[in-house]
Amino acid sequence: MKILSVADTVVKKLLEPVGGGPAIADIGLVLACGDLPPEYLSALKHRYDCQLLYVLGNHDLRYTESPPVGCVHIHRQIVTIDNIRITGFSGSRWYNGNINQYTEKQMARFIRKMRFSLWRSGGVDIVITHASPRFIHDAEDPCHRGFRIFQEFINKYQPRYFIHGHIHALFENDSERLTRVKSTSVLNSYGYHVLEI
Numbered sequence: 436m437k438i439l440s441v442a443d444t445v446v447k448k449l450l451e452p453v454g455g456g457p458a459i460a461d462i463g464l465v466l467a468c469g470d471l472p473p474e475y476l477s478a479l480k481h482r483y484d485c486q487l488l489y490v491l492g493n494h495d496l497r498y499t500e501s502p503p504v505g506c507v508h509i510h511r512q513i514v515t516i517d518n519i520r521i522t523g524f525s526g527s528r529w530y531n532g533n534i535n536q537y538t539e540k541q542m543a544r545f546i547r548k549m550r551f552s553l554w555r556s557g558g559v560d561i562v563i564t565h566a567s568p569r570f571i572h573d574a575e576d577p578c579h580r581g582f583r584i585f586q587e588f589i590n591k592y593q594p595r596y597f598i599h600g601h602i603h604a605l606f607e608n609d610s611e612r613l614t615r616v617k618s619t620s621v622l623n624s625y626g627y628h629v630l631e632i
Contacts, residue, residue, distance in 0.1 A: 436517055437461050437631050439483065440563070440624040442468035442600025443492070445475050449627060450482050457482050459629060464516060467506070468600035468624045469525065469535075469565035470494045476503035486516060491525035491535045492565040492600060493578070509563070511545050513556050519632060520556050522549070523563040524585075527601055530577040535565070543584040558592045560632065567599040571614050572623050574602065589619045595632065597621045 439462045441449070449458050462483045467476050469492025480487040480503065487506040491498060498508075507514065509523040524545060526535035537545075553559065566581050567573045568589060573581035579602060589597055597619050604625055606612050612628060614621045622628060 436463040436519065437629060438464045438466060438561075439479075439627060439629055440466045440468060440598050440622070441471060441479065441627045442565075442624040443470045443603060444626055445472065446627050450478050459483075462629075464488070464519075466521070466561070466563050466598060466624075468492070468563050468598060470600060473498055473501050473503040476506050480505045488514060488516075488521060488523065488563065490523040490563055490565055493527040493533065493535050495525075495535060511549060513549075513552055513559060515556075519561060520559040521561045521563065522553075522559045525565055527566045527578060528580050528582065539583060542582050546584055546588055553592060559594050561596045561598065562588065562594050564597070564599045565601050567602055567623070568597065568616075568621060571616065571621050572599070572602050572604075586616075589616050589621070593618050595619065596630070598624050598628075600624050 467489035568585035
């Protein structure tokens with residue numbers, strides 16, 4: 436399956452038709468990692484005509500009033516699509532008390548409460564988050580520090596992909612987006628990225 440992941444910034448070319456079809460052919464799933472207008476997610480869902488799963492970022496303030504049409508919020512849920520098990524965690528580290536901000540303890544509690552679901556499903560193949568794991572692609576300011584519990588999650592459950600947003604960076608090539616942690620590929624999805632699984 437070809438998967439389009441998006442985060443943090445609207446990329447208009449993804450919505451432009453190319454030869455009567457979408458800009459990227461054969462996308463089977465869209466994963467959104469936060470800080471995007473709900474209208475953009477609705478447009479991506481319509482353009483690529485496939486399922487779109489999303490988590491919320493620390494700047495996603497309008498989703499309660501105007502959620503993206505036809506898209507599925509997967510914060511603290513496990514969804515299976517074509518035998519690919521996917522879970523997600525919204526938000527960033529707490530820094531000023533706004534919505535979608537969590538302390539390390541809160542995020543650890545979210546994951547702890549999912550232990551039975553994760554055991555029953557046999558783990559997951561893909562994790563989507565807004566924030567990154569601590570010390571992988573993150574920064575030292577309070578807003579952009581990653582979660583240590585995400586490192587523990589990777590070590591324990593070893594998903595194939597851990598895809599996040601939140602960390603704005605420009606990449607000359609795809610290898611700059613990617614960090615391997617044992618068998619897990621940790622991917623910064625800023626802008627957009629296409630992967631096959």
